Amino acid sequence: MSKSINPGLMKTDRRNILRGSLMAGAAAMTGVGAMAARRPAQPLKADAVSRNLHKAAAKQTADSTAKPADLSGYTRVKQELVMPPFAPEHEQVATGGPKIIEVTMDTTEKLMVVDEDTGASVWALTYNGSVPGPLIICHEGDMVELTLRNPETSMMEHNIDFHASTGALGGGGLTHVYPGEECVLRWKATKPGCFTYHCAPGGAMIPYHVTHGMNGAVMVLPRDGLKDAQGNPLRYDSIAYIGEQDYYLPKDENGDYKQYEAAGDDYADSLDAMRTLVPTHQVFNGAVGALTGENALKAKVGETVLMVHNSCNVDSRPHLIGGHGDFVWESSFTDVPMTGMETWFVRGGSAAAAMYTFEQPGVYAYVNHNLIIGAMLGGTAHFVVEGKWDNNLMEQVVEPKPFAT
Numbered sequence: 001m002s003k004s005i006n007p008g009l010m011k012t013d014r015r016n017i018l019r020g021s022l023m024a025g026a027a028a029m030t031g032v033g034a035m036a037a038r039r040p041a042q043p044l045k046a047d048a049v050s051r052n053l054h055k056a057a058a059k060q061t062a063d064s065t066a067k068p069a070d071l072s073g074y075t076r077v078k079q080e081l082v083m084p085p086f087a088p089e090h091e092q093v094a095t096g097g098p099k100i101i102e103v104t105m106d107t108t109e110k111l112m113v114v115d116e117d118t119g120a121s122v123w124a125l126t127y128n129g130s131v132p133g134p135l136i137i138c139h140e141g142d143m144v145e146l147t148l149r150n151p152e153t154s155m156m157e158h159n160i161d162f163h164a165s166t167g168a169l170g171g172g173g174l175t176h177v178y179p180g181e182e183c184v185l186r187w188k189a190t191k192p193g194c195f196t197y198h199c200a201p202g203g204a205m206i207p208y209h210v211t212h213g214m215n216g217a218v219m220v221l222p223r224d225g226l227k228d229a230q231g232n233p234l235r236y237d238s239i240a241y242i243g244e245q246d247y248y249l250p251k252d253e254n255g256d257y258k259q260y261e262a263a264g265d266d267y268a269d270s271l272d273a274m275r276t277l278v279p280t281h282q283v284f285n286g287a288v289g290a291l292t293g294e295n296a297l298k299a300k301v302g303e304t305v306l307m308v309h310n311s312c313n314v315d316s317r318p319h320l321i322g323g324h325g326d327f328v329w330e331s332s333f334t335d336v337p338m339t340g341m342e343t344w345f346v347r348g349g350s351a352a353a354a355m356y357t358f359e360q361p362g363v364y365a366y367v368n369h370n371l372i373i374g375a376m377l378g379g380t381a382h383f384v385v386e387g388k389w390d391n392n393l394m395e396q397v398v399e400p401k402p403f404a405t
């Protein structure tokens with residue numbers, strides 16, 4: 001079964017992109033954009049230690065007398081990355097030998113609406129324009145070869161730390177790109193599982209970039225696919241890729257969310273808000289409502305969905321209301337999956353996968369079961385499931401009515 005994209009899923013943040021580009025366009029027309037473009041990249045402050053770390057990582061590989069990587073036996077393929085909650089085309093069981101999977105990501109800075117009701121917005125720092133960044137999928141033993149491009153119009157330098165990789169701060173030490181620069185990093189996927197990736201320019205810029213959306217996930221599948229405890233194959237019909245994002249958006253003296261003219265302008269205010277450790281929003285896929293209502297995830301009774309949940313900065317406890325995690329991998333895909341889970345755990349700084357086969361039609365809420373976050377901060381997605389109701393599983397025996405006294 002090679003179907004990997006949930007055809008029922010809608011693009012999550014088209015609305016936000018539109019709003020973002022419109023507002024950016026308005027800024028450009030008034031000259032704000034041109035002014036912003038002349039500004040220097042945000043200086044890195046209070047991060048001399050991190051900076052030296054990055055320099056050391058780059059120097060070590062530059063000074064290395066190690067042999068070049070042996071790429072014989074690898075086949076090169078391009079992976080077209082797609083917007084969340086979609087997953088790129090991929091095989092669940094690898095065919096042929098190991099591959100070098102070429103991907104390209106642009107570090108796009110854009111104004112995004114976080115909550116239409118309150119007008120809360122953020123100059124998001126993104127990979128390829130989405131929060132979370134796109135899902136990359138490979139198999140154990142493959143190499144991922146990333147071209148990372150920072151558009152000339154950017155305000156800031158960016159890089160990437162792949163938790164799935166080994167060495168040089170996850171690649172963070174080798175991928176610093178200033179506006180107008182690009183670089184190429186190749187790393188071997190030796191650990192199967194779901195892993196987060198994120199920007200890590202140094203010091204306080206690391207949480208600043210991460211809490212402005214600059215994170216995503218890599219899924220490294222075993223070459224022979226997922227398995228249960230007995231070694232039986234487990235296959236999915238679709239993937240729902242969900243990124244949990246904590247935002248710390250500054251407010252003015254009236255309690256209204258502040259607006260900023262360009263990416264990075266909120267830096268000082270954001271750091272103050274971040275120090276509280278209390279997010280103003282904790283949303284799925286970039287914005288309140290990005291995966292609910294019209295944007296709800298779609299499935300059918302009998303369909304098996306793999307929910308890949310990335311949470312780069314905060315712990316999360318996903319729960320599918322009315323359903324379960326039939327098989328859950330919080331750690332390596334080579335570990336025996338947990339089964340029949342009611343709620344599972346995504347450690348801040350990681351990604352996890354949960355597989356579920358829908359048995360009843362209806363609307364399911366997929367929430368952070370810290371319900372304050374789920375219901376009040378935005379951490380909710382909906383699955384709308386079509387199919388036939390099974391009274392054996394549940395039946396309303398008596399509908400609500402006044403009881404006799």
Ligand SMILES: [Cu+2]
Nearest residue numbers: 158199209214
């Ligand atoms: Cu960044």
